[in-house]
Every structure is written in structure tokens, then in C-alpha cells.
Amino acid sequence: MFTSQGPTLRELAVQALSSVEHGYDLLAPKFDRTPFRTPDAVLAPVARALGALGPYASGLDLCCGTGAGLGVLREVCTERAVGVDFSAGMLQVARESEPAASYVRADALALPFGPVFDLVVSFGAFGHFLPERQPELFAQVCRVLRPGGQFAFPLPAPARPGSWGYWAMLGFDGAMRVRNALWRPPFVMYYRTFRLGDVRRELDRAGFDVALRPLPELGERPDGSPRARLVVATRR
Template sequence: MFSPEGPSLRELAVQALSSVERGYDLLAPKFDHTPFRTPDPVLDAVGSALRRTATFDAGLDLCCGTGAGVGVLAGLCRERVTGVDFSAGMLDVARRRAQPGGPPVSWVRADARALPFAPAFDLVVSFGAFGHFLPRELPGLFAQVRSVLRPGGCFAFPLVAPPRPGSLGYWMLLGFDTVMRVRNALWRPRFVMYYRAFRLDDVRRELTRAGFRVGLQPLPEFGRRQDGSPRVRLVVARLPGQPAPSPTVPAGRPGTVNS
């Protein structure tokens, strides 16, 4: 699961006993060599799906980490792209690894629960970060996303179908979440990361309460489960307002850094 360039067991243990922010600061230099980074096929599939729906001027990658999702936005947005994360270490890596070309990119250190932006974005994406938010935090988080979107703006993120009860994946995730709950009950600072807490029904309900119109798009690149349901869906939540125009321009390339 980890490449030779990834973190050692000791480094992972130190990270796990830190706060979320400090843990990611420590992990940042080797983060892209771990299974925690969103895989390129998922990034590519999301980019392709969004490219078919609309064009966008300004995009925000929420909890951008080392910037993998910013590359997706750079291929979708015509004017500018922003990555926001509360880990200074992750942002430092993102700045160094940003690719030249495409729209200008800026990097902002901030908490997703208190975003320092006006309603200036047409598209907000996020990849693999929602396990760091407790279910009771979703209303506030989604309200923050709404506050930075223009009318008609879009909030999109992939959501993997949960493993079947009794399967190996089910027991692995249950075991991980159980260990994290015990750790957080016995140790401070807490490290919030729960794989089973971000459920589709809860997400749809809270997005709707926040004023979004919620749609689901299967990502066909990942096929379907035995019951016919998609293995991976793209959640597309839109605000009321003037709809985005149809695509008329080619996709750009990964962006440069203005920070």
C-alpha cells in the first residue's frame, strides 16, 4: 500500500498521535507516496464528468492537501483556481509541485469551517477530506461552501459506495474507525478521521437543508456492484441561480502558482 518513498511505521505512529493539523504537517513531504492521496483515475473521472456539464471561471479545491485536485480544476476553470487547506506543510508541498501553464493558482491557509472568501467561485470540489469532519459539523461545513459560491455555482465531490456488510472491506473500515474512537477517548489532541461517518443519506439531507439541489452521477469508469449500484458516484450540488453555459472552450492544463 505504501511505496518505498512513503512514511515509515514510526512516522505514521507519530502522526496518528498528533492533532490533525500537526499530523498532516509531518506527513506532507511523503503524502503523495501513501494510499491516502486520491488516485489519479478518480481525479480524471471527476474532471471528465464535470467537463461534460458546464464551463467554469473560478474554482476552489476545499482541503486541497498537496494539490492533486487543483490540477483537476486547472483543466476546468478559465480564469483562476484556489487551493485551501489548514496544513501549512501540505500547502508548501502543493506550491512546489504545481505544474506550469493554465489559469493562475493561489494557495490559502484556512479552516474549511471558516472560509475567508466572498461568493467568488463557480465550482468547489473536494477529494477525500470529509472523514475529518464529524456528522454534526456537516451543516456548518456545507453552509461555508454555499457562502463562497456564486448563484448557480456547483459543489462536487466523489463518493465511494460503502463495502458490503460482512466483507473484508467492511471489517477493515469498522476496525479502523473503532481504533480511532478508542484513541480519541484516551489521547489528546484528537485526530478526527472516520471512514464510515460520511453517509450518502446524511450528505444529501444536509446539502438540501443548506439550499443546494443535489444530483448523483455514476462514474462509469469504476463499474457497478453486484446489485447494480455504482461503485463510485459524483455528488453534484448546485445553488439556485443562472445556470452555467454549455462547454465551449477546450480544457486547460495544470495551473501555475500565485501565492
């Protein structure tokens, strides 16, 4: 699963027993050599879909990590691309991989911007927000978008009950709940708490009109439905 340049089992264990911020500071130098980095096979279809909706002037990568999603913003934004994350270690790596972007260290629940962005994207970060924090998160995104600006992110279809992926995510989330019940500080990361129905409802309450665009490059499920969609929420 990991390359020889990736983190060792001991390093992953130390990260998992740390806070979210400190854990990612520790993992940052080797993060791009793990399966946790959003793959180019996902980023490219998102960039093509947004290219058809844009162009946009300025874009923000929310919880940018090591900067994988900033390449998407560079493709679809004509003026500037900004990455925000609360891990100093991840931002340091991002600056090296995407030096043309700007970076701000901040909490996604307290964004230090006014309504200056036309596009906000995010990749793979929503598991770090418990469902009760989603209204707060979406309100922050709405606040930093200009009217008519868009919040876009890919969302995979849920794993079929009984499939390998279903049991893997169920087991991971169960292990994290046990870990957080027994150990402090908590490490919030769950795979099954970001459900489309709940997300659409909370985005609507935050002031967004929500549309779904299939990402056909990522394939179809046996019933013909897409394996992943791009959620495009437009600020009213």
C-alpha cells in the same frame, strides 16, 4: 502498501498521535507516496464529468492537501484555481506540484472568501468532519459559491456488510474512537460517518439542489449499481 520512499511505521504513529493539523504537517513531504492521496484513476473520471457540466470560471479545492484535485480544476476552470487547507506543510507541497494555482491557508469551517467561486471540489477530506459539523461545512461552501455555482465531490458506494472493506473501515473507525477517548489532542478521521442520505439532507438544508452522476469508469457492484458517484450540489 507503502513505497520505500513513503512514511515509516514510526512516522505514521507519530502523526496519528498528533493533532490533525500537525499530523499532516509531518506527513506532507511523503503524503503523495501513500495510498491516502486521491489516485488519478478517480481524478480523471471526475474531471471528465465536470467537463461535461462546465466550463466554470473560478474553482476552489476545499481541503486541497498536496494539490491532487487542483489538476481537475485546471482542466475545467477557465480563469483561476484556488486551493485551501489548514496544514502549512501540505500547502507547501501543493505549491511545488501545482505552481499555477493560488493557495490560502484557512480552516474549512471559516473560509475567508465571499461568493466568488463557480465550482468547489473536495477529495477525500470529509472524514475529518464529524457528522454534527457537516451543516457548518456545507454552509461555508454555499456562502463562497455564486448563485448557480456547484459543489462536487466523488462518493464511493458503502462497502457491503461482511466484506473485507467493511471490516477494515469498521476496525479503523473503532481504533480511532479508542485513540480519541484516551489521547489528546484528538485526531478526527473516520471512514463511516459520511453517509449519502445524511449528506443529501444537510446539503438541501444549506441551500443546495443535489444530483448524482455515476462514474462508470470506476466500475459497477455485483448488483449493477455504480461503485462511485459524483455528487453535484447546485447553490439555489
